[in-house]
Amino acid sequence: MKLLHNINKWSYAITLLLYITIYLGMIAQIVLGIIQVFLAIIMFSRFSKLDSKTRFRLKIYSVLTLLYLLAFVVWNILDIPSSDSISLVGIAVPPMALATFFVFITHKAKLAHLQDDLPPPIS
Numbered sequence: 074m075k076l077l078h079n080i081n082k083w084s085y086a087i088t089l090l091l092y093i094t095i096y097l098g099m100i101a102q103i104v105l106g107i108i109q110v111f112l113a114i115i116m117f118s119r120f121s122k123l124d125s126k127t128r129f130r131l132k133i134y135s136v137l138t139l140l141y142l143l144a145f146v147v148w149n150i151l152d153i154p155s156s157d158s159i160s161l162v163g164i165a166v167p168p169m170a171l172a173t174f175f176v177f178i179t180h181k182a183k184l185a186h187l188q189d190d191l192p193p194p195i196s
Contacts, residue, residue, distance in 0.1 A: 074186040078179040084108045127182040
């Protein structure tokens with residue numbers, strides 16, 4: 074879990090840094106999204122080894138991600154008119170909020186995994 078979290082954390086940090094220029098940030102956000110989907114798939118492949126809180130958070134993340142994807146597709150299919158600023162906020166803010174939540178999930182999973190690796194206390 075430590076490696077997954079480090080990959081996620083650094084991808085997220087680079088994306089935030091590239092948001093100094095909005096264009097590069099948005100390109101990096103696409104790459105971050107792809108990375109996070111692959112990391113989520115890896116976490117789901119180890120689902121039984123995760124603690125219950127991490128499993129619950131991962132399910133919530135997956136549902137929110139699918140809902141955002143569905144809303145994005147519907148928005149484009151229906152060609153709903155909006156101003157450029159509303160479109161920019163809709164394209165940038167929700168995915169970064171989801172990315173932030175996923176960084177939190179991998180961080181907590183790493184901590185839970187590290188705690189499982191500790192030897193039992195000596196009494």
